[in-house]
Amino acid sequence: xxxxxxxxxxxxxxxxxxxxxxxxxxxxxxxxxxxxxxxxxxxxxxxxxxxxxxxxxxxxxxxxxxxxxxxxxxxxxxxxxxxxxxxxxxxxxxxxxxxxxxxxxxxxxxxxxxxxxxxxxxxxxxxxxxxxxxxxxx
Numbered sequence: 001x002x003x004x005x006x007x008x009x010x011x012x013x014x015x016x017x018x019x020x021x022x023x024x025x026x027x028x029x030x031x032x033x034x035x036x037x038x039x040x041x042x043x044x045x046x047x048x049x050x051x052x053x054x055x056x057x058x059x060x061x062x063x064x065x066x067x068x069x070x071x072x073x074x075x076x077x078x079x080x081x082x083x084x085x086x087x088x089x090x091x092x093x094x095x096x097x098x099x100x101x102x103x104x105x106x107x108x109x110x111x112x113x114x115x116x117x118x119x120x121x122x123x124x125x126x127x128x129x130x131x132x133x134x135x136x137x138x
Contacts, residue, residue, distance in 0.1 A: 010130055011059070017044050018109065025035035025102040033079035041101050042108055046125075049112025054122070059113075087115045 004120040008016070013016070021044055024097050035046070052059045090111060116126040 006024030010051050010055045013129070014055060014059075014092050017048035019052060021048065021105040021109070022102070023034060025105050032108070035101065037102070038101065041105050045105050046112045047129075049109045049114075050116040050126040051129050052109070052113045054126040056130075087111055115137035133138060 021036070021041065024033070024044075025041060027035055074086065092109065094104070116123055
């Protein structure tokens with residue numbers, strides 16, 4: 001019996017989760033399913049961002065550019081400030097800014113994508129997603 005999961009891959013998984021976020025955050029869609037809750041939006045955007053980071057080229061260009069250029073500028077202004085610290089600071093600011101679920105989803109995918117490329121805990125998650133996709137493809 002053929003499995004549905006192996007052909008999906010990391011990019012397919014990330015695109016699937018992004019589609020779930022796009023359609024799941026639409027208010028009054030007329031469908032039978034309710035819009036996703038805030039915690040679901042954050043959890044799915046974290047998985048989608050880590051999946052894009054695990055997908056490799058060309059999706060790894062943005063974290064590489066940010067790591068080299070942005071961190072160089074930030075380190076010149078505030079020595080010792082890292083990308084994960086900037087991400088957490090942005091997450092704290094976003095918690096008190098009034099955003100819609102769709103805005104949280106889009107910003108969350110990008111934020112978690114960059115954080116997954118910064119070799120922190122989300123970087124480990126991105127590696128695990130890639131490893132699981134490779135194991136399922138065998």
